[in-house]
Amino acid sequence: MEFQQNLLEYISSSLINANQTVSIAESVTSGLLQLAFSQMPNASLFYKGGITTYTLPEKVKFLNVDRTEAKENDCVTQDIADTMALNVAKSFETDWGIAITGYATPVRNSGFKVYSFFSFSYKGETVLSKHIDFHPKTQPLDAQLYYTEFILGCFKGELKEIVSSD
Numbered sequence: 001m002e003f004q005q006n007l008l009e010y011i012s013s014s015l016i017n018a019n020q021t022v023s024i025a026e027s028v029t030s031g032l033l034q035l036a037f038s039q040m041p042n043a044s045l046f047y048k049g050g051i052t053t054y055t056l057p058e059k060v061k062f063l064n065v066d067r068t069e070a071k072e073n074d075c076v077t078q079d080i081a082d083t084m085a086l087n088v089a090k091s092f093e094t095d096w097g098i099a100i101t102g103y104a105t106p107v108r109n110s111g112f113k114v115y116s117f118f119s120f121s122y123k124g125e126t127v128l129s130k131h132i133d134f135h136p137k138t139q140p141l142d143a144q145l146y147y148t149e150f151i152l153g154c155f156k157g158e159l160k161e162i163v164s165s166d
Contacts, residue, residue: 004149004152007152007153007156008036008039008040008041008152009040009041010156010159011040011152011155011156011159012040012041012042012043012046013041014156014159014160015045015046015047015096015159016042016045016046018159020046020094020095020096021046021047021048021092021093021094021095021096022037022046022047022048022094022095022096022097022098023047023048023049023050023088023089023091023092023094023096023097023098024037024049024050024051024088024097024098024099025050025051025052025053025063025084025085025087025088025097025098025099025100026050026051026052026053026098026099026100026101027052027053027054027059027075027084027100027101027102028100028101028102028103028104028116028143028144028147029100029144029147029148029151030052030054030144031050031052032144032145032147032148033050033098033100033148033151033152034049034050034052036148036152037050048092048093048094049092050088050092051063051088051091053084055075056070056071056075059075059080059084059101062091063083063084063087063088063091063099064083064087065080065083065084065087066079066080066083074109074110075101076101076102076103076109076110076115076116076117077101077117078117078119078129078131080101080117081099081100081101081117081118081119081129082099082119082121082126082129083099084097084099084100084101084119085097085098085099085119085120085121085126086121086124086126089121089124090124095122095123096120096121096122096155097119097120097121098118098119098120098151098155099118099119099121100116100117100118100119100147100151101116101117101118102114102115102116102117102118102132102147103115103116104140104141104143104144104147105140105143106136112136113133113136114133114134114135114136114138114143115131115132115133115134116131116132116147117129117130117131117132118130118132118147118151118154120154120155120158122158122162127158127162128154128158130154132146132147132150134146
């Protein structure tokens, strides 16, 4: 498993140059985003850590997700991703929070679809929320890897936009 080195280097240098930090809350990617950030040059200068919460009780306990909404939607909504991003940044005291929740396999609760929601928070505000869909026959690891690469690419775009305007 290898991430695009130039992408990792861009994110690393952007965060270091802006003197900003990031933390991650993930579910469906099960640590892949945290792995990607740990592979970035000088990661300890900007990456404070992350949490993988795979089940409802952990999302409620560690990320302050609304229990009722989570129960009604199997923890997979845009609002839940937004809450996860905001609260991981608050917990780790970082400028940025990145979060993802969703499905890598088609199951009954997903309507037999493969999709996710992800979110970026910046200084206490949600700055990007997106939904990603896949064909139901997508292999689970392929979906997880694509989610990770797509989020890294989107984060690069947000860094270009926000860091350059600060």
